Amino acid sequence: MATIDNGVNVQALLEAREALKGAPEAAQFTWRASSKWQKGAHSTTSIEKFFGLGQEQTHKSESVFAADHPEIFAAEDNGITPIEYLLVGLASCLTAGVASVAQNRGIQLRSVESTVEGGHDIRGILGADSDVRNGFNDIKVTFKIDADASAEEIEALVAQSQKRSAVYDALTNPTSVTVEVA
Amino acid sequence: MTTVVVGAGHAGLAASHFLTGRSIEHVVLERGEVANSWRRERWDSLRLLTPNWLSRLPGHHYSGPDPDGYMTSGEVAEFIEHFAGVTRAPVRTGTAVTAIRRAGTGYHVVTSGGELSCRSVVLATGACNVPVVPAFAAAVPAGVRQLTPFGYRGPEDLGEGGVLVVGASATGVQIAAELRRSGRPVILSVGEHVRMPRLHRDRDVLWWMDASGVWDQRYDEVDDLTRARRLPSPQLAGTPERATLDLNALTGLGVELVGRLAAVRDDVLLFSGGLRNVCSLADLKMRRLLAGFDEWAGLRPEAELPPTRVPPAARLRLDLGRGEIATIVWATGFRPDYSWLDVPVVDEKGRLRHEGGVVDSPGLYALGLPLLRRRRSTFLSGIEDDAREVIGHLAAAPAVRG
Ligand SMILES: Cc1cc2nc3c(=O)[nH]c(=O)nc-3n(C[C@H](O)[C@H](O)[C@H](O)COP(=O)(O)OP(=O)(O)OC[C@H]3O[C@@H](n4cnc5c(N)ncnc54)[C@H](O)[C@@H]3O)c2cc1C
Numbered sequence: 001m002a003t004i005d006n007g008v009n010v011q012a013l014l015e016a017r018e019a020l021k022g023a024p025e026a027a028q029f030t031w032r033a034s035s036k037w038q039k040g041a042h043s044t045t046s047i048e049k050f051f052g053l054g055q056e057q058t059h060k061s062e063s064v065f066a067a068d069h070p071e072i073f074a075a076e077d078n079g080i081t082p083i084e085y086l087l088v089g090l091a092s093c094l095t096a097g098v099a100s101v102a103q104n105r106g107i108q109l110r111s112v113e114s115t116v117e118g119g120h121d122i123r124g125i126l127g128a129d130s131d132v133r134n135g136f137n138d139i140k141v142t143f144k145i146d147a148d149a150s151a152e153e154i155e156a157l158v159a160q161s162q163k164r165s166a167v168y169d170a171l172t173n174p175t176s177v178t179v180e181v182a
Numbered sequence: 183m184t185t186v187v188v189g190a191g192h193a194g195l196a197a198s199h200f201l202t203g204r205s206i207e208h209v210v211l212e213r214g215e216v217a218n219s220w221r222r223e224r225w226d227s228l229r230l231l232t233p234n235w236l237s238r239l240p241g242h243h244y245s246g247p248d249p250d251g252y253m254t255s256g257e258v259a260e261f262i263e264h265f266a267g268v269t270r271a272p273v274r275t276g277t278a279v280t281a282i283r284r285a286g287t288g289y290h291v292v293t294s295g296g297e298l299s300c301r302s303v304v305l306a307t308g309a310c311n312v313p314v315v316p317a318f319a320a321a322v323p324a325g326v327r328q329l330t331p332f333g334y335r336g337p338e339d340l341g342e343g344g345v346l347v348v349g350a351s352a353t354g355v356q357i358a359a360e361l362r363r364s365g366r367p368v369i370l371s372v373g374e375h376v377r378m379p380r381l382h383r384d385r386d387v388l389w390w391m392d393a394s395g396v397w398d399q400r401y402d403e404v405d406d407l408t409r410a411r412r413l414p415s416p417q418l419a420g421t422p423e424r425a426t427l428d429l430n431a432l433t434g435l436g437v438e439l440v441g442r443l444a445a446v447r448d449d450v451l452l453f454s455g456g457l458r459n460v461c462s463l464a465d466l467k468m469r470r471l472l473a474g475f476d477e478w479a480g481l482r483p484e485a486e487l488p489p490t491r492v493p494p495a496a497r498l499r500l501d502l503g504r505g506e507i508a509t510i511v512w513a514t515g516f517r518p519d520y521s522w523l524d525v526p527v528v529d530e531k532g533r534l535r536h537e538g539g540v541v542d543s544p545g546l547y548a549l550g551l552p553l554l555r556r557r558r559s560t561f562l563s564g565i566e567d568d569a570r571e572v573i574g575h576l577a578a579a580p581a582v583r584g
Contacts, residue, residue: 032524138495157464162459172455 004148008103026053041069042078083136087116089167097161107153110146117141126172139171183209183300185576186291188282190216190273192239193550194306196565199240210271211293215279217262219308224255226336227360229420230562231352233386240561240570250386252420258562279307283524288545302545302576305523305534309551309560310516313365316348319512321446322395323502327509331357334511337364343366343508347449350375353417359419361511362435369500369507370432372457373442376416377464379487380426382472387418390475396401397558401538404553411533413551414515424517429461429490439498441495441538451500459491464520510518518551539572545579547572 019026029052035045048062064077081087091114102109118139124132145154162168185201187194190212201208215221230237235249237258244253253261266273275294281292288301298334306566314328322328327341331353337360344367347358354370361369378387389396404410419427441454469486476483500507520528527535527542533540538555549569551559558564 089356129474152469155462159459159466163457163463168456168459172441174447174452 004103004106006099006103006107006109008100010100011091012067013100014104028052036139038078039076039108041073041075042151043067044079080103083120083165086136086167086171087118087139089139090139090171091166092118093165094143094158097165098143098145098157101157101164102147102149105153105157108148110148112143112145112147114141114143136171155178183207183298185209185281185302185304186211186289186298186300187304187306188279188291189267189306189308190271190275191219191306191308191414192217192265192562193565193569194304195262195269195271196240196271196302196569197306197549197573198268198324198391199265199542200569201576202269202271204571204573206575206577208272209224209298209410210273211277211279211291212273212275213273213294216266216273217259220255220259220262223332225235225331225334225341225357228252228255229488230258231416231418231420232388232485232561232563233405233420234447235391236388236563237261237409240566242268245553251422271363272549277566280522281524282522284543287373289525297357301391302547303374304572304576305520305541305546305548305560306450307514307518309347309518311519312517313512314515314517315512316443318443322510323449323477323572326502329511331511331513331516335487337366340366340509344506345511346371346511347511347513349373349513349515350429351513352418354462354511355429355432356419356570357511358365358432358437358515359427362432362437367438367462367506368436369440369497370429371440371443371453372429372460373454374414375429375464375492376414376427377428377468378416378418378471379428379468380424382475383481386424390472392558392563394475396471396474397561398556399558401553401555401559404557407553410557411551413552431492433493438497439493440500441498446502448505449501451502453496453498453500455496455498457496458492461492465489522576539568540575547574547576557563 008115030049031050033047035043037043037144041056044064044066046064047059049056049058051057065085067085069075069081070077070152095112099109106166112152116139119168120136121132123129124134143158147154184206184579185208187197187210190210194210198208198210228254231252233249234244234246234253237244237253239536265440271474276292279291280294280305281336283290285299287508288299289303291298291300291303313332314448315330331382334357346369347354347361348371350370350372357368358368377546380387382390401407417428425431432441441456441457442460443451444454445452521534525543525546527546532546534551537550539548541548548554549565549572553559555568555571556564559568
């Protein structure tokens with residue numbers, strides 16, 4: 001088999017898996033975001049530090065994300081809507097998963113593209129109909145993958161990436177959420 | 183006493199057979215009767231999912247008129263009892279082992295009928311002593327009856343009303359089908375599962391497992407042993423019609439499919455939205471398995487089985503306060519019970535630490551655990567090779583013979 005390279009260090013990931021099997025404390029991560037209201041629906045959220053492997057960690061640089069509502073909601077559209085950030089998370093998580101699984105299975109990827117569509121009935125958030133939920137009704141992800149692999153292998157890649165995806169899990173399963181005023 | 187075997191299921195009796203063959207003095211301690219689990223821990227309609235011709239114990243096999251049929255629990259109990267008789271296994275029934283401790287170079291065994299010392303112990307107490315129930319079962323309101331496969335006998339025992347069966351492995355699909363056929367509305371909560379057709383090219387799918395060598399794969403050849411040992415049982419049932427009992431068959435019966443049960447919140451059950459993917463994974467794995475059989479047999483691939491039909495909008499929540507569900511059956515797996523074993527050989531997940539049945543304490547052995555030494559270890563037909571090899575190790579260990 002020719003060496004394939006999707007830019008994923010699978011060896012490091014496998015080693016981490018083995019190491020953390022015996023050290024569940026080190027596997028406890030806390031991801032953090034700090035948000036600040038600007039005006040109207042506009043807010044900025046920055047992310048830089050997180051906790052993991054038993055200590056404070058820092059990203060190479062801080063990232064700042066603007067969120068707002070579009071003009072059709074009578075807002076200024078200074079950024080994407082908060083619920084669209086979920087699509088960003090899902091697409092990037094599944095894509096990273098496809099790359100790692102492909103690397104692990106010896107599949108060379110040439111291109112991986114996807115579109116994510118979230119169906120949303122906004123009567124929920126507007127309080128127009130109490131039977132309509134606030135969140136997405138459904139989400140559809142469509143992958144277009146060019147790789148040295150059969151259609152069946154590609155299907156298996158995509159299925160496995162869902163199985164190991166943090167964001168897919170967070171969206172498909174309930175999570176306990178606590179919101180407090182400090 | 184040289185060796186104590188704990189448990190007189192087929193595994194303990196196979197151990198006894200090989201101990202006798204090597205003239206190693208031993209006793210088989212059984213808390214109930216021979217083949218106790220088949221008499222006390224199976225629902226009424228249960229039949230093996232392995233065909234009769236695969237019911238093989240050392241020197242003992244099915245010789246009746248229906249090799250392709252599937253035994254009832256009662257027939258399995260008789261089959262095992264007959265084996266115990268033929269091999270003259272020294273079984274002490276009604277003797278529960280309540281503690282085992284290391285003592286000197288051997289072990290001290292405390293039972294409901296006295297204590298004994300021995301040089302070696304074979305744990306053959308079974309892999310399925312306790313039904314596993316998720317912690318959030320405690321949050322289910324009192325008005326809903328909850329059953330495990332140990333408490334479930336048959337549809338007649340249940341009141342009227344809908345049933346939620348949680349878990350879609352062999353136990354869950356069999357119970358869901360029988361409850362639906364009894365006329366009750368049935369919802370089946372489906373997590374990761376192993377889909378299989380009953381027949382592949384007119385032969386039992388387990389014939390292919392057996393003949394192609396899949397079941398002979400050894401524990402030290404398996405990629406991810408921990409995962410392989412946790413593999414759920416296949417969606418198979420032993421019926422005279424040799425019918426497939428996958429999710430499509432259940433949908434055809436009118437069973438409603440929902441995702442994995444993820445939480446119970448304020449009397450509402452919340453199901454995962456990942457049903458489609460667990461079905462895709464199972465379809466893919468099944469196709470790969472069957473394609474592997476064809477390749478092994480040098481046959482051109484056949485038309486593929488249709489994919490699992492996933493309801494377009496499977497429910498994500500079910501309000502238990504609305505009376506739709508009267509009973510929940512937890513078909514969420516089983517685990518062994520080692521609470522009486524005072525030897526530090528059980529890991530944080532409650533699993534025995536062993537290498538192919540050689541437990542991590544000199545003179546201590548195990549038989550009858552999933553993928554103990556090969557894939558077939560989980561099934562009756564797997565015990566012969568496992569028991570021969572494990573007892574071979576026991577006999578060769580110098581301190582053990584005495
Ligand atoms: C629902 C179900 C269906 C199955 N269907 C099939 C099938 O179709 N085909 C197949 O090949 N396999 C099947 N199996 C798997 C396997 O064959 C059975 O689990 C089988 O009973 C295992 O045999 P065993 O001898 O290892 O354990 P068991 O049959 O459980 O025997 C263990 C014995 O140990 C005794 N014991 C336990 N603890 C103590 C103690 N502390 N002191 C004294 N005695 C003790 C028990 O009373 C019991 O008699 C099935 C299992 C289950 C649970």
